[in-house]
Amino acid sequence: MANKRDYYEVLGVDKNATDEDIKRAYRRKAKECHPDLHPDDKEAEARFKELNEANEVLSDPDKRARYDQFGFDAPGMDGNPFGGAGGFDFGGMGGMGDIFDQLFGGGMGGAARRQGPQQGNDLRYELKITFEEAANGCEKSFEFYRNENCQTCHGTGAKPGTSPTTCQTCHGTGQIRTSGGWMTTVRTCPTCGGSGKVITDKCTSCGGSGRTRVKRTATIKVPAGIDNGQTIIMNGQGEPGLRGGPSGDLYISVSVKPHKLFRRDGYNLRLDLPISFTQAALGGDVDIPTLTGPVKYRIPEGTQSDTEFRLKGHGIQQLRGQGKGDLIVRVRVEIPKKLTEKQRELLRQFDDTTTGKEYESRKSFMDRVKELFN
Ligand SMILES: [Zn+2]
Numbered sequence: 001m002a003n004k005r006d007y008y009e010v011l012g013v014d015k016n017a018t019d020e021d022i023k024r025a026y027r028r029k030a031k032e033c034h035p036d037l038h039p040d041d042k043e044a045e046a047r048f049k050e051l052n053e054a055n056e057v058l059s060d061p062d063k064r065a066r067y068d069q070f071g072f073d074a075p076g077m078d079g080n081p082f083g084g085a086g087g088f089d090f091g092g093m094g095g096m097g098d099i100f101d102q103l104f105g106g107g108m109g110g111a112a113r114r115q116g117p118q119q120g121n122d123l124r125y126e127l128k129i130t131f132e133e134a135a136n137g138c139e140k141s142f143e144f145y146r147n148e149n150c151q152t153c154h155g156t157g158a159k160p161g162t163s164p165t166t167c168q169t170c171h172g173t174g175q176i177r178t179s180g181g182w183m184t185t186v187r188t189c190p191t192c193g194g195s196g197k198v199i200t201d202k203c204t205s206c207g208g209s210g211r212t213r214v215k216r217t218a219t220i221k222v223p224a225g226i227d228n229g230q231t232i233i234m235n236g237q238g239e240p241g242l243r244g245g246p247s248g249d250l251y252i253s254v255s256v257k258p259h260k261l262f263r264r265d266g267y268n269l270r271l272d273l274p275i276s277f278t279q280a281a282l283g284g285d286v287d288i289p290t291l292t293g294p295v296k297y298r299i300p301e302g303t304q305s306d307t308e309f310r311l312k313g314h315g316i317q318q319l320r321g322q323g324k325g326d327l328i329v330r331v332r333v334e335i336p337k338k339l340t341e342k343q344r345e346l347l348r349q350f351d352d353t354t355t356g357k358e359y360e361s362r363k364s365f366m367d368r369v370k371e372l373f374n
């Protein structure tokens with residue numbers, strides 16, 4: 001209990017948030033971490049659970065008031081704000097459909113909003129691609145789940161030939177008003193979930209929800225130069241709209257695997273190149289790896305560690321441009337850690353030939369030290 005995050009923080013709203021604010025924040029966040037869109041992602045699952053718990057409390061005026069006053073220790077919360085519901089079952093696919101409906105289908109809008117056409121919900125998908133695929137562009141096909149209108153009942157949820165009837169609990173208003181002394185509370189009708197209608201003869205294909213989960217395949221052209229975390233929107237590929245409303249969109253968030261050698265810096269690439277201390281001193285030709293294969297480069301004599309040089313045009317293709325970035329190579333001079341006796345002897349012989357002028361920085365450093373103490 002002690003390390004639980006504040007419910008307002010979880011939803012990303014402040015304490016003055018209206019019911020609408022909370023609803024909106026919940027919807028937005030739920031899409032980001034819904035387990036259907038992130039299969040086998042434990043972190044997303046945990047976030048989703050935490051989010052549902054926060055929403056369960058903050059969307060209920062009574063629970064919210066108690067939480068505001070007493071925090072997690074509020075009477076009646078008992079560490080389980082779901083109450084009798086006992087949390088969600090994340091194990092099987094069976095339970096998933098229900099959650100999906102709560103999130104994206106029913107339960108969200110007020111009775112008024114349910115009458116007219118309503119745009120379908122947006123979906124989010126995380127597309128994982130390699131570094132090279134991001135650099136060169138690629139075409140990718142992937143599978144995702146989408147709630148679509150049930151083919152049998154065309155989304156009504158009622159058995160073909162029957163139609164939903166007016167809810168007897170709320171008489172079609174979708175809301176229940178309770179007067180307690182001077183206070184009247186309004187809550188969503190539990191019988192019809194706010195729709196004002198109940199289905200007496202449920203469609204057997206969808207169990208009355210009017211929606212079925214369908215596995216779809218989408219193919220997308222990923223443009224060259226896309227970077228980790230960028231989003232591509234596929235218009236109209238989200239969930240179908242309600243009552244003739246347009247479909248939602250599919251947001252594809254691109255996740256680029258890091259490269260073993262290169263780091264991306266805007267449209268430039270960065271590479272650390274280890275060279276031997278003799279290569280650094282004598283200079284010489286080296287093969288530098290680039291995304292399109294090795295390129296010869298002449299290291300000049302006397303190259304210092306951390307020197308950077310630039311291979312023009314060997315970076316990343318600009319997303320909306322003609323040019324390419326550069327490859328920036330940083331030289332790392334490596335000093336051998338183990339030497340044979342013969343190698344040591346050769347280096348000592350070399351050292352005997354030096355006068356001190358060979359080492360510019362060291363000489364100027366020593367000169368400054370001398371000034372300091374004389
Ligand atoms: Zn159906």
Ligand SMILES: [Zn+2]
Nearest residue numbers: 167170189192
């Ligand atoms: Zn009702």
